[in-house]
Amino acid sequence: NAGVTQTPKFRVLKTGQSMTLLCAQDMNHEYMYWYRQDPGMGLRLIHYSVGEGTTAKGEVPDGYNVSRLKKQNFLLGLESAAPSQTSVYFCASSTGLGVSYEQYFGPGTRLTVT
Amino acid sequence: GIQVEQSPPDLILQEGANSTLRCNFSDSVNNLQWFHQNPWGQLINLFYIPSGTKQNGRLSATTVATERYSLLYISSSQTTDSGVYFCAVEQKTSGSRLTFGEGTQLTVNP
Numbered sequence: 001n002a003g004v005t006q007t008p009k010f011r012v013l014k015t016g017q018s019m020t021l022l023c024a025q026d027m028n029h030e031y032m033y034w035y036r037q038d039p040g041m042g043l044r045l046i047h048y049s050v051g052e053g054t055t056a057k058g059e060v061p062d063g064y065n066v067s068r069l070k071k072q073n074f075l076l077g078l079e080s081a082a083p084s085q086t087s088v089y090f091c092a093s094s095t096g097l098g099v100s101y102e103q104y105f106g107p108g109t110r111l112t113v114t
Numbered sequence: 115g116i117q118v119e120q121s122p123p124d125l126i127l128q129e130g131a132n133s134t135l136r137c138n139f140s141d142s143v144n145n146l147q148w149f150h151q152n153p154w155g156q157l158i159n160l161f162y163i164p165s166g167t168k169q170n171g172r173l174s175a176t177t178v179a180t181e182r183y184s185l186l187y188i189s190s191s192q193t194t195d196s197g198v199y200f201c202a203v204e205q206k207t208s209g210s211r212l213t214f215g216e217g218t219q220l221t222v223n224p
Binding site: 033035040041042043044045048058059088090092100101102103104105107108110 | 115118144145147149155156157159162164200202204211212213214215216217
């Protein structure tokens, strides 16, 4: 049981390049989330999904797109990277079924945009 | 949206000391979690505690939901306890989104 995994762990992009971050969970969770963490701050929600085929905007969605084609995977895309998107990105998942709202986090992806 | 305030922002301890970290929140919550972010950036789930008291080894947490605060107790601190402690809450009306506080930076010196 790997929990929540993220690919890649590190990435350096040039301004204007695109990339996709992959999050996978093997806990059969309905809900998945993407957060970003900037230096000295807590995490902020970018986008989330309450089930396969659904996505919704969080607190800081601009410049990002997401897709949830399979229940176990949640992809975060940057179409045209900007230096302001330099951050650490965390994925999380939860059952979201009202029994327990606990969120489980992946190890993070450190992204630098130059 | 919900406001989450953590105190103190910074804390320096000698190994073996005890400490209490506080999290205040401004509205009713479905979820409250405490995390430890270690110096390598990993987020480690400490407690899922929307109400009540839990203990895990040297750590314990109490949430008083009616008064909108939670406390994290660390006893007999060790250098490996160093890092940032985050409180995060899910507002009952927010649709399953965690809002994080700004964290408490804990340094435990040998």
